[in-house]
Amino acid sequence: MQRTHFYLRPWLFGVICGTLFVLLEVFFSFYPPSAYAFCLTCHTRDLVNSFMNLLTGSHHQTAYLAKRVFMVTSPALLIGAFVAARVTGEHRHRKSSHPFFSFAAGFFIMVIGIVIFGCPTRLLIRSGYGDLYGIIAVGGMCMGVWIGTGILRSWARKGG
Amino acid sequence: MNLTLTVVLGISGIVVGFLAQRSRMCFVAGLRDWFLVRDRELLLGLFTFVITIWFLTSLFSHLQLLRRGIPEYGEIEAARSVEGVSRGLMKSGSAKILEKGAIESLSPRTNPFVIATFGGGLFLGLISTMTGGCVLRQHVLCAQGNRNALFYILGFYFAVIVYYNFLFRFMVRIY
Numbered sequence: 001m002q003r004t005h006f007y008l009r010p011w012l013f014g015v016i017c018g019t020l021f022v023l024l025e026v027f028f029s030f031y032p033p034s035a036y037a038f039c040l041t042c043h044t045r046d047l048v049n050s051f052m053n054l055l056t057g058s059h060h061q062t063a064y065l066a067k068r069v070f071m072v073t074s075p076a077l078l079i080g081a082f083v084a085a086r087v088t089g090e091h092r093h094r095k096s097s098h099p100f101f102s103f104a105a106g107f108f109i110m111v112i113g114i115v116i117f118g119c120p121t122r123l124l125i126r127s128g129y130g131d132l133y134g135i136i137a138v139g140g141m142c143m144g145v146w147i148g149t150g151i152l153r154s155w156a157r158k159g160g
Numbered sequence: 161m162n163l164t165l166t167v168v169l170g171i172s173g174i175v176v177g178f179l180a181q182r183s184r185m186c187f188v189a190g191l192r193d194w195f196l197v198r199d200r201e202l203l204l205g206l207f208t209f210v211i212t213i214w215f216l217t218s219l220f221s222h223l224q225l226l227r228r229g230i231p232e233y234g235e236i237e238a239a240r241s242v243e244g245v246s247r248g249l250m251k252s253g254s255a256k257i258l259e260k261g262a263i264e265s266l267s268p269r270t271n272p273f274v275i276a277t278f279g280g281g282l283f284l285g286l287i288s289t290m291t292g293g294c295v296l297r298q299h300v301l302c303a304q305g306n307r308n309a310l311f312y313i314l315g316f317y318f319a320v321i322v323y324y325n326f327l328f329r330f331m332v333r334i335y
Binding site for chain 2: 005006007008009010011012013014015016017018019020021022023024025026028030031034037038040041044045048049052060061068069070071072073074075076077078079080081082083084085088090091092093094095096097098099100101102103104105106107108109110111112113114115116119120121123124125127128129130133136137138139140141142143145146147148151152153
């Protein structure tokens, strides 16, 4: 298959997005809590909770920033990726092979993300900021991935 | 509500989504590929991401354009959230840390949040490896039409409502 559309190298993605997230905080003052320019779990929590607070009048926890801003990162990310997939013709429907497992995985990732304040992306942003808790979490994540690869290997051995 | 910031955040989200789709970036897959087959391409993306943020943060805080606060909470959340109380931020006063401008250091006594952070990170890595991508990648896959990722995102949004209506009380008891 010939490659007509551009392919971004991952290291360039790291440089562009890292710059973007720091500049957002510096020039648009995405300030309290710091290192908050991008997080999928925290921003989704803020979005859902601020909508629930508006609708039902409850007082669920949101970050201080979410009182000024609607945290639309997660829907915007879906839109951006959808546009990119449409433009390059990579959008195609795939049947779900294990819906319940995916649902439970998303559920647990969100609960863990709320407790430790971050999706993997924000854990890396926090480590970059010099937050020791972020570095500990990234260390735990490396270990978790190492265990996960062991499990994937054993699955592959059974299947093959 | 500040409309400008919302629009800026939305545009940044769209840009990141576009770039992530084009580069197939996934932070967990970077580590996974390196552990499995020693493929360095995505891992390089992870390292450049961290190093760029580290460099720019240091630069801007030297130029005094950036205040280094506490990443987990704003000052107000520190007093209210469960984890903030467990870290003893209420007693020491987070404002004091902010004034000094110092990087926060661990307290001498191991608090529950250290264990929760390490264990949470571990399970985050484990579950993300099993599902085949970090949260960023799952959003991109969902936008590409992957039904598994769609269910993942549904569970993702559903968990917020469940956590704050039911699970929150149990978490308070554990801490």
